[in-house]
Amino acid sequence: MEKLKTYLELIRVKNCITASIGGIIGYLISSNFEIDILKSLLVFFVVFFVCAYGNVINDIFDIEIDRINKPSRPLPSGKIKLNEAKKFSAILLILGLVLSLFINIYALIIAVINALFLYLYAKKYKKYKPIGNFIIGYLTGSVFLFGGVAGKNVMPVVILFLCSLLSIWGREIVKDFEDMEGDKKEGVISLPIKYGKKSLYFATFLVVLAVILSPLPYILKIFGIWYLILIAICDILFIYAMALLLKEPNKETASKVSKFLKIIMNIVLLAFIVGAIKL
Numbered sequence: 001m002e003k004l005k006t007y008l009e010l011i012r013v014k015n016c017i018t019a020s021i022g023g024i025i026g027y028l029i030s031s032n033f034e035i036d037i038l039k040s041l042l043v044f045f046v047v048f049f050v051c052a053y054g055n056v057i058n059d060i061f062d063i064e065i066d067r068i069n070k071p072s073r074p075l076p077s078g079k080i081k082l083n084e085a086k087k088f089s090a091i092l093l094i095l096g097l098v099l100s101l102f103i104n105i106y107a108l109i110i111a112v113i114n115a116l117f118l119y120l121y122a123k124k125y126k127k128y129k130p131i132g133n134f135i136i137g138y139l140t141g142s143v144f145l146f147g148g149v150a151g152k153n154v155m156p157v158v159i160l161f162l163c164s165l166l167s168i169w170g171r172e173i174v175k176d177f178e179d180m181e182g183d184k185k186e187g188v189i190s191l192p193i194k195y196g197k198k199s200l201y202f203a204t205f206l207v208v209l210a211v212i213l214s215p216l217p218y219i220l221k222i223f224g225i226w227y228l229i230l231i232a233i234c235d236i237l238f239i240y241a242m243a244l245l246l247k248e249p250n251k252e253t254a255s256k257v258s259k260f261l262k263i264i265m266n267i268v269l270l271a272f273i274v275g276a277i278k279l
Contacts, residue, residue, distance in 0.1 A: 006074050006079045006080055007074075007080070007088070009073075009074055010055070010056055010059060010073075010074040010075070010080055010085065010088075011051075011052035011055050011056060011092070012052075012055045013052075015051065015055065016047075016048045016051040016052050016055070017048070019047050019048070019051040019143050020043075020044045020045070020047040020048045020051070020143075021044075022047070022140075022143035022144055022147070023043045023044060023046070023047035023143045023144070023146050023147035024040055024043055024044055024147060025144060025147065025269065025273065026043075026143065026144035026145060026146060026147025026148040026150075026151075026157045026160070026161075027039065027040060027043045027147035027148065027150045027151050028147070028151075028273075028276065029144075029147075029148065029151070029156055029157055029160070029272055029273065029275075029276040030147065030148040030149075030150070030151025030152060030153050030154050030156070030157045030276075031150075031151035031152055031153075032151075032152070032153065032276060032277075033276060033277050034152075039103065039150050039151075042099055042100075042102055042103050042150070043103065043146065043147045043150050045095075045096075045099055046096050046099045046100045046103070046107065046111060046146070047096075047143055047146060047147075048096075049092045049093070049095045049096035049099070050092075050093070050096040050097075050111055050114055050115055050118070052092045053089050053092040053093040053096060053115060053118065054114075054115070054118030054119075054121075054122070054139075056085055056088055056089040056092065057089050057118060057119055057122045057123075058118075058121075058122040058126075059073060059074070059075050059085065060075070060082065060085055060086060060089065060122070061122045061123055062122075063075045063076055063082065093115055096111055096115070097111055097112065097115070103149070103150050104149060104150070106149040107146060107149050107150060110142060110145060110146045110149065111146070113142075114139060114142055114146075117135050117138060117139055118139065120135070121135045121136075121139075127186070127187065127188045127189065128188075128189050129172070129176055129183075129188060129189060129190035129191065130189065130190065130191055130194075132172075133169055133172035133173055133176070133190075133191075134165075134169055136168060136169070136172050137164070137165040137166065137167075137168040137169030137172065138165055140164055140165070140168045141160070141161040141162070141163075141164030141165040141168065142161065142165075144157050144160050144161050144164060145157055145158065145160075145161040148160075148161070153222070155217075155220070155222060156217045156222050156223065156272060156275065156276065159213055159214070159216050159217055160268075160269075160272050162210070162213055163210045163213055163214055163268060164210075164265070164268075166206045166207065166209045166210035166213070167206070167207055167210040167238070167261065167264075167265055167268075168265070169206050170202075170203040170204070170205075170206035170207040170210070170242075170261075171203075171207075171258060171261045171262070171265075173190075173191055173192065173199055173200070173202065173203035173206075174200070174203050174245065174254050174257055174258045174261065175254070175258050176190040176191060176192045176193075176199075177192040177197075177199065177200060177203075177249070177251070177254045178251050178254040178255050178258060180192050180193055180251075181251075197249045200242075200245055200246060200249055201246070203242070203245075204242040204245075204246060207238050207239075207241075207242050207261075208238075208239070208242075210238070211235045211238050211239060214231045214234070214235055214268070215228065215231060215232075215235075217272075217275055218231070218275075222275070223272075223274075223275030223276070224275065226274050226275070227271050227272070227274055227275030230267065230270065230271035230274060231268065231271045233267070234264050234267050234268045234271060237260075237264045237267075238261070238264055241257045241260050241261055241264070242257070244257060245257045
């Protein structure tokens with residue numbers, strides 16, 4: 001039992017469950033809430049296993065750093081051996097890829113791409129954030145897309161995926177602006193470190209792109225008026241938040257805006273759910 005708890009700690013089980021729920025939401029939106037239990041379970045477990053693989057790979061590459069910063073984690077503490085973790089990560093990846101085959105070929109393609117990005121992020125791009133930020137945005141949005149390809153109408157989920165990718169990519173840059181001092185000490189390269197306040201204009205550009213895309217489900221007559229009302233509120237809040245940051249580009253404002261953007265993104269997700277159930 002103790003060993004099981006250690007492995008659950010290694011994979012960061014709560015994060016895996018959260019990602020899996022995102023996949024289920026994508027599936028429910030694309031299927032108009034016509035639920036197929038088997039497909040729902042497949043989506044849940046594929047996202048879970050691939051996410052778990054990414055978390056284990058992350059800890060494998062971070063083992064030396066974690067010996068200093070997080071010595072109680074399963075790998076640096078020796079509770080799980082490095083070779084055991086490598087074998088475990090391979091098992092998780094194989095399980096995720098094999099199960100994705102039972103959904104469809106698109107699910108398999110996304111699972112393979114995500115696994116590759118998770119590996120590259122852990123190995124190289126965690127400390128090179130100009131690319132790492134994009135990968136985070138893609139991976140976060142892709143859980144909805146993965147669930148979406150299991151359903152009948154993937155278009156609204158594609159739009160959700162793009163909005164998530166762009167807004168989260170922008171938010172990651174805002175977080176980097178907040179974390180510049182610490183990142184410099186850790187040898188991290190980020191857009192704010194390279195370009196300072198100018199990087200916030202790029203972050204704003206990404207968020208504005210997400211805002212421009214967001215009404216498409218209504219324009220294409222996929223979702224109704226309640227979706228449009230909710231998404232319009234979100235869009236106004238997005239623009240307000242970024243305008244506030246551009247007006248006061250400092251660490252304190254970046255911290256507030258970063259948290260505010262996260263709240264708005266949750267409302268965006270609610271808007272897509274409301275649209276899908278035709279409220």
